[in-house]
Amino acid sequence: MTANGKYYTMDHHIMNDIEVQDMEKNYELLSKEAVMHGPLEALFCCIGNPVIGNPTQLMMEAAFRAMLFPARYLTCTVTDDHVKGAIDGIKALGFTGANVTAPHKVSVIPFLDGLTESARLSGAVNCIIRRGDSYIGDNTDGKGFLTSIEVIKPVKDMNVLVIGAGGAARAIITELALHGAKEIVIANRTVEKAQQIIDRIAPHVKTKLDKDALVRPYRIKDDYDLVVQATSVGLFDPEGSLDITWEPSRKQRIAADVVFNPVRTHFLASAEAAGATPVDGLGMLVYQGAIAVSQWTGKDPDFLVMKTSLEEAFTI
Numbered sequence: 451m452t453a454n455g456k457y458y459t460m461d462h463h464i465m466n467d468i469e470v471q472d473m474e475k476n477y478e479l480l481s482k483e484a485v486m487h488g489p490l491e492a493l494f495c496c497i498g499n500p501v502i503g504n505p506t507q508l509m510m511e512a513a514f515r516a517m518l519f520p521a522r523y524l525t526c527t528v529t530d531d532h533v534k535g536a537i538d539g540i541k542a543l544g545f546t547g548a549n550v551t552a553p554h555k556v557s558v559i560p561f562l563d564g565l566t567e568s569a570r571l572s573g574a575v576n577c578i579i580r581r582g583d584s585y586i587g588d589n590t591d592g593k594g595f596l597t598s599i600e601v602i603k604p605v606k607d608m609n610v611l612v613i614g615a616g617g618a619a620r621a622i623i624t625e626l627a628l629h630g631a632k633e634i635v636i637a638n639r640t641v642e643k644a645q646q647i648i649d650r651i652a653p654h655v656k657t658k659l660d661k662d663a664l665v666r667p668y669r670i671k672d673d674y675d676l677v678v679q680a681t682s683v684g685l686f687d688p689e690g691s692l693d694i695t696w697e698p699s700r701k702q703r704i705a706a707d708v709v710f711n712p713v714r715t716h717f718l719a720s721a722e723a724a725g726a727t728p729v730d731g732l733g734m735l736v737y738q739g740a741i742a743v744s745q746w747t748g749k750d751p752d753f754l755v756m757k758t759s760l761e762e763a764f765t766i
């Protein structure tokens with residue numbers, strides 16, 4: 451990666467060309483030393499299908515380089531019939547961690563040695579963490595989302611509307627409930643899927659969970675503190691939008707979209723026009739990656755380095 455604002459020091463000072471060159475030279479040296487004298491570089495991968503176009507590797511490599519953490523990260527296409535083999539391989543080769551993406555977030559579960567509470571309740575794994583000889587499945591999607599909201603306001607006691615009931619919605623609803631949201635209404639086109647999430651999570655949390663049919667047009671009531679667009683509508687489709695209207699509200703509402711490309715969606719534009727504070731999906735994507743890096747390395751990576759690498763990836 452080149453210089454000119456792509457790397458930051460820990461105090462967020464943008465590195466100049468010479469500082470970047472020094473860092474890259476040091477990183478290369480560390481890699482060589484690891485091979486010759488050990489400990490060997492940590493290994494990571496992202497498994498899914500398709501994975502071409504998934505920028506996780508670029509974001510993770512940028513984070514590792516900026517932390518001077520000697521590591522290799524690969525993007526691997528894994529077909530449905532090789533999920534067990536891929537996990538066995540990750541274990542046999544002593545990988546330090548991995549990311550899991552569609553369509554394997556659920557099918558990897560039987561091959562792991564344990565699950566965190568987030569992964570168990572959401573029923574999906576997007577991050578594998580090595581603990582000794584055990585490989586534990588976690589879900590950092592919801593935690594990444596939570597962080598992107600809690601930098602603005604704690605979710606405790608919030609009234610929330612989540613639009614959508616797919617994998618992303620499930621991870622988000624789980625984390626909101628685990629962190630004390632007061633009430634969550636799940637509005638989905640297929641109402642049964644909203645009910646399935648309620649049945650799975652409700653016995654384990656205090657949050658009041660309810661469902662609603664996502665009719666067209668859908669009118670967003672005035673009493674929500676947080677409205678989350680968690681459907682896939684608009685992803686890679688700047689024209690894609692839900693047919694929604696916002697009731698005027700006196701509340702300081704937050705509106706969050708899980709769609710990260712484009713960053714500025716129709717949903718966020720309509721939310722802002724209605725007076726809500728917009729939170730885009732790019733932050734969630736970076737935070738879930740940053741949380742994974744923290745779990746793998748025990749250190750906090752530089753959020754800005756990771757965000758910049760993603761923004762750059764989307765222009766390639």
Ligand code: ATR
Nearest residue numbers: 614615616617618619638639640643680681682683
């Ligand atoms: P992800 O992992 O991105 O959440 P998913 O599990 O396939 O993807 O879920 C997609 C979500 O987007 C679902 O809530 C889906 O609604 P249905 O459960 O009714 O299918 C929602 N979705 C996709 N296209 C939609 C559309 N055109 N209008 C409304 N909701 C839509």
